Amino acid sequence: MSKRIEAGEFSEWISDFTLTMKGQSDGNVPCNGCVGCCTSSKFILIRPSDAGALEVIPEQLLFSAPSLPPHHYLLGYYKKGHCPMFKNGSCTIYQYRPETCRQYDCRVLKASDADTRDEGPTISKKVAEWEFSYDKPESKKLQKAVNDAAKFLNENKKLFPDGYVPISSSSLAAVAIRIHPEFVSTQNSNRVNTPLKLVKKIVAKYP
Ligand code: SF4
Numbered sequence: 001m002s003k004r005i006e007a008g009e010f011s012e013w014i015s016d017f018t019l020t021m022k023g024q025s026d027g028n029v030p031c032n033g034c035v036g037c038c039t040s041s042k043f044i045l046i047r048p049s050d051a052g053a054l055e056v057i058p059e060q061l062l063f064s065a066p067s068l069p070p071h072h073y074l075l076g077y078y079k080k081g082h083c084p085m086f087k088n089g090s091c092t093i094y095q096y097r098p099e100t101c102r103q104y105d106c107r108v109l110k111a112s113d114a115d116t117r118d119e120g121p122t123i124s125k126k127v128a129e130w131e132f133s134y135d136k137p138e139s140k141k142l143q144k145a146v147n148d149a150a151k152f153l154n155e156n157k158k159l160f161p162d163g164y165v166p167i168s169s170s171s172l173a174a175v176a177i178r179i180h181p182e183f184v185s186t187q188n189s190n191r192v193n194t195p196l197k198l199v200k201k202i203v204a205k206y207p
């Protein structure tokens with residue numbers, strides 16, 4: 001059995017993570033020496049707003065991000081899955097690391113009960129260790145809403161516009177967190193929407 005690590009109180013974590021996704025706070029993950037994000041063969045999206053990162057990352061390591069507007073880049077990884085900016089066990093550009101790295105929080109995978117296999121073994125192991133607490137009365141309800149949202153995204157991918165439902169588990173989980181209020185209101189209502197109706201509502205409310 002894997003060890004357990006305190007992930008935080010669920011409703012408080014959702015509030016913090018929502019601020020992080022809006023760029024109003026840096027992700028504050030108690031990584032405790034884990035470097036899974038930097039060593040798990042991830043392509044890191046660099047946005048035009050990542051001015052600091054764009055200044056310090058050598059140009060030859062960046063390539064244009066497919067299907068995104070100009071000036072969006074991807075930073076690849078070396079053979080062992082390590083980010084090129086990761087050296088001697090840490091990020092060499094930590095102060096200027098891109099928003100993608102600031103926002104990544106593997107607890108989102110735990111929160112949405114996601115399949116973590118595509119995140120690689122280090123992140124999967126870490127996700128298995130997290131344990132949320134549910135001290136506030138609304139926390140269990142929020143947890144169910146996030147799970148329902150993730151399930152709905154997975155089961156109705158084809159009803160959403162192209163690109164709305166991400167391919168990677170962690171990005172899909174982040175979308176589930178974003179749209180979960182819709183599934184809290186579903187719990188509180190007797191009205192049943194058809195999947196297509198709900199998809200339209202979600203896309204209009206969370207473009
Ligand atoms: S995988 Fe999770 S715990 Fe590990 S470095 Fe990334 S965010 Fe931190």
Ligand code: SF4
Nearest residue numbers: 038083085086091101
């Ligand atoms: S830029 Fe830094 S924080 Fe981001 S993946 Fe690379 S080494 Fe890790």
